[in-house]
Amino acid sequence: MPRPIFSRSLLAPRHWPAWLGVGVIWVIAHMPYSLLMFVGRRLGAIVLRIPSARRHIAQVNIGLCFPELDAAAQAALVDRNLRDIGLMLVEFALGWMASDRAMARIPLSIEGLEHLESARAQGKGVLLVGGHFSHLELCARLVSERIRIAGMYRKMDSTVFEWTVLRARLHYAEAMFDKDDIRGTVKHLRNGGTLWYAPDQDMRSKDSVFAPFFDVPAATITATHHLARMSGAMVIPFFHRRLPNGRGYALRLGAPLENFPGADARVDTARVNASIEQMVREAPEQYLWVHKRFKTRPLGQPDVYERKASQERSV
Template sequence: MRRMPGTPRPTFTRSLLAPSLWPAWIGVGIMKLIAMLPFGVLMGMGRMLGAIIERFPSPRRKVAATNIALCFPELDSKAQAALVDAHLRDIGMMLIEFALGWMGSERAIEKIPVMFEGLEHLEAAHAQGRGVLLVGGHFSHLELCARLVSQRIRIAGMYRRMDNPAFEWTVLRARLGYARAMFDKDDIRGTVKYLRSGGTLWYAPDQDMRSKDNAFVPFFGVKAATITATHHFARMSNAVVIPFFHRRLPGSQGYVLRLGAPLEGLPSADAEADTERVNRCIEEMVREAPEQYLWVHKRFKTRPEGYPPIY
């Protein structure tokens, strides 16, 4: 039998029953129970949890406030503080969406309202026999929307292994339940081979990975260490690069998933210019739903030589 690309489905071993992992398994069980609730109830729970998180003291509030002040200098202090509060409330939604994305039944996922836009761009690329690199950002509903888009598109994804073995086993099995394949972030060869074969890969290059392949390019006007992998994947695989944006609608209205027009001319001969272009594309996505972006991540932790630390 031909082996599927990417990371194989994990097997359950006795080591996963170690007492030190019992708290993690309890957490997995709680997520499973949460995911069994109706979608409207889950959205209400997310809003209540977000209201608690907004009021709970956390170092991540300062991180979010710093990022938002840097990225939205046009806002006055009151508007910046309001965006920080809105984002922290959104974290509550994110936690619920993690549970639903990983643990929700197929029936539950099918009931979630979702609107797809721009699928014709993907179909045109596949008609040419080319792979597709869906480039997006780290929004709070990333995991759930990856599952939602898999209802219409056979996708693969890249991921970073979790430190906790119980969560790693659970989440990888969940992702492989709906994704065509999952590639470790260091599996460059396998990823390129998959794209060359005409596969579709979801990829988010908008976090500070502290990689040797970083370039310092602007993100909201601030020099940000940004991995240049989008350029290299496209160059080595001849894949079409298509922006992929998703946002949550108010209340229980569901989600909008949009595929934009391909980024023509990418890759160019200039990896840094291509990386800056991808950052601009993600900026446009963020401005559509700024409170839903992951501002609690230390996006500007790695600084150019001679620049003072931000956090």
């Protein structure tokens, strides 16, 4: 896939603030790893103290998904998750713009490559199915140093960031497919390609079903079922987590989901959600709880994110 073409229109004055943002990201990405992690933790401390609707979203999500925790434990998990956003910001910068030499110095362990090798020996494409963890962009680049992968993405609103980020991703990815480019994605998988994919956000798509996620009905796109059905690809869970004390990242490829796809898209989608839930339980503070995962509700059920008047007065 060719890199995006640069247009002189991107230099127009209206784009200068975006270019300034790109410059800041570049500076962050070229910091030494230990310093970058320190900056991320400081940013996380700032995020924790800034009043934001994102805190309320995280509180709701964690309350729904971890009812077994008491109020104090839930609040502590919310705080850890908000702190993690600071690390997420610097890890996105690192994944997009760090040099290959800097990436090679990041501590990394990876398990389960034998599952991918087995799929390739059978001439099968592979869907690496993961979740929206804070370090997903960085870990996609880290795993690409071991295996050739493609990805799916949603176009950015800023033309400057769209050009910059797509160009950066194509530095390490074999291809990047727009989320609506089903034909190109299926062709890539049929040709034995490997695609990283995260179906765990509420996309408000007509191709969604309600499937349990932490025992809560979650509107989930059925694309994993359909992509596997149309391409014959194996579906392999892909989990990644940040290790404590600057010890880098642990990546794991699980065994392929057996008898997937089945005859029922709803059942398959529930299996995918269960796999992602298992990943989240291993590192819950690193998951993107600030996304409105349960925004779409089953018919007749109330909006879980709506604030009550008493809550609004207390903020």
